[in-house]
Amino acid sequence: MNTQPRTTLGVVPGAAAATAVPGTGSAGGGYAVHATDLVKTYHPKGRGKAVPGGVRALDGLGISVEPGIVFGLLGPNGAGKSTTVKILTTLASADSGSAVVAGFDVAREPGRVRRAIGVVAQRSGADPVATGRDNLLLQGRLYGMRGVELTRRVDELLTRFDLVDAAKRQVKTYSGGMLRRLDVAIGLVHRPQVLFLDEPTTGLDPEARTAMWEEVERLAGSEGLTILLTTHYLEEADKLAARLAIVDRGRIVAEGTPDALKGELRGDAVVVELAAAAQDHLPVVGAIGAVPGVRDITVDGRRVAARADDGAAAVPAVLAALERIGLPVAAVTVSRPSLDDVYLRYAGRSFSSAEAGHSSVLEGASR
Numbered sequence: 619m620n621t622q623p624r625t626t627l628g629v630v631p632g633a634a635a636a637t638a639v640p641g642t643g644s645a646g647g648g649y650a651v652h653a654t655d656l657v658k659t660y661h662p663k664g665r666g667k668a669v670p671g672g673v674r675a676l677d678g679l680g681i682s683v684e685p686g687i688v689f690g691l692l693g694p695n696g697a698g699k700s701t702t703v704k705i706l707t708t709l710a711s712a713d714s715g716s717a718v719v720a721g722f723d724v725a726r727e728p729g730r731v732r733r734a735i736g737v738v739a740q741r742s743g744a745d746p747v748a749t750g751r752d753n754l755l756l757q758g759r760l761y762g763m764r765g766v767e768l769t770r771r772v773d774e775l776l777t778r779f780d781l782v783d784a785a786k787r788q789v790k791t792y793s794g795g796m797l798r799r800l801d802v803a804i805g806l807v808h809r810p811q812v813l814f815l816d817e818p819t820t821g822l823d824p825e826a827r828t829a830m831w832e833e834v835e836r837l838a839g840s841e842g843l844t845i846l847l848t849t850h851y852l853e854e855a856d857k858l859a860a861r862l863a864i865v866d867r868g869r870i871v872a873e874g875t876p877d878a879l880k881g882e883l884r885g886d887a888v889v890v891e892l893a894a895a896a897q898d899h900l901p902v903v904g905a906i907g908a909v910p911g912v913r914d915i916t917v918d919g920r921r922v923a924a925r926a927d928d929g930a931a932a933v934p935a936v937l938a939a940l941e942r943i944g945l946p947v948a949a950v951t952v953s954r955p956s957l958d959d960v961y962l963r964y965a966g967r968s969f970s971s972a973e974a975g976h977s978s979v980l981e982g983a984s985r
């Protein structure tokens with residue numbers, strides 16, 4: 619579901635500052651983004667009035683993002699990522715809790731927050747019938763930029779995002795990857811301190827996705843910019859985020875560096891595919907559980923998964939144990955813990971089942 623606003627924030631009242639001045643706001647404890655106990659419920663409307671019930675999109679969510687890093691907000695569809703971004707970018711208000719962005723309180727100083735941030739929403743906000751260049755110029759003017767300063771900045775961004783040749787073409791002729799690059803350039807015109815990227819690679823082909831990843835890495839490395847990125851791609855969070863928070867049902871269930879989160883899961887994943895489904899799970903669990911250093915065994919049809927201190931060393935003994943109870947093996951894989959494993963541990967369900975659960979809820983709601 620995409621309930622996103624347009625990419626640009628529109629006219630910023632009193633936005634004379636072309637460049638945000640770092641550190642002008644003093645709240646937030648030195649964090650680029652500091653949110654505490656955010657709660658937000660969407661109420662169904664009956665005849666234009668809110669009626670009881672509703673969806674609790676945020677249920678006490680809190681995050682602290684240090685300046686100058688890429689921070690990932692990772693969660694399945696419906697976890698509450700977009701709602702968090704909307705509140706942090708002043709496009710929605712929380713029922714309770716507080717948030718400070720670039721030193722400014724989102725509820726009390728929304729204009730200042732808007733001047734200090736750039737937003738790239740899930741859906742492009744670029745004007746399709748205007749050229750790429752005109753979109754950038756318009757955005758700069760909305761932020762009070764004029765003259766040589768603006769044209770220099772626009773030229774710099776067109777070069778940097780590899781859009782010089784397409785600059786004078788209408789945006790509706792752009793490929794998906796070009797459009798996303800333009801969206802990010804639009805978000806950066808006024809040199810924000812904090813850039814929000816809401817699912818920046820959703821819908822892109824693999825090549826354009828890789829190009830966007832490289833761009834995000836370059837941005838984070840070169841400009842001292844803080845980037846808050848939401849994603850439901852585990853691989854994307856793992857690759858880009860210096861730190862990440864896992865969101866589930868409107869709360870943060872784990873937070874840390876991707877390596878630290880994965881490191882908390884001791885051992886490798888060993889997955890055995892049996893030649894035929896096991897009739898009885900108990901002998902399988904007993905046989906494999908007797909192998910030293912192997913634990914957390916689950917049997918699901920032909921698939922037997924376990925965790926092992928040293929996966930490669932455990933495999934021969936696991937295969938021998940299965941052979942002893944008469945279960946031939948078709949294939950075996952050993953892998954390091956992934957963020958999917960992290961999600962399973964902290965959210966208590968697999969990422970894919972959380973995504974599937976959300977879509978079935980939505981299907982039910984639309985009936």
Ligand SMILES: Nc1ncnc2c1ncn2[C@@H]1O[C@H](COP(=O)(O)OP(=O)(O)OP(=O)(O)O)[C@@H](O)[C@H]1O
Nearest residue numbers: 619621660673675694695696697698699700701702
């Ligand atoms: N305007 C709205 N009215 C009613 N319910 C909403 C609205 N916006 C979001 N929700 C619900 O709030 C919950 C959180 O949605 P949100 O869009 O923040 O999640 P998300 O993690 O960003 O997911 P997605 O990637 O699908 O956008 C979901 O259950 C969603 O259906």
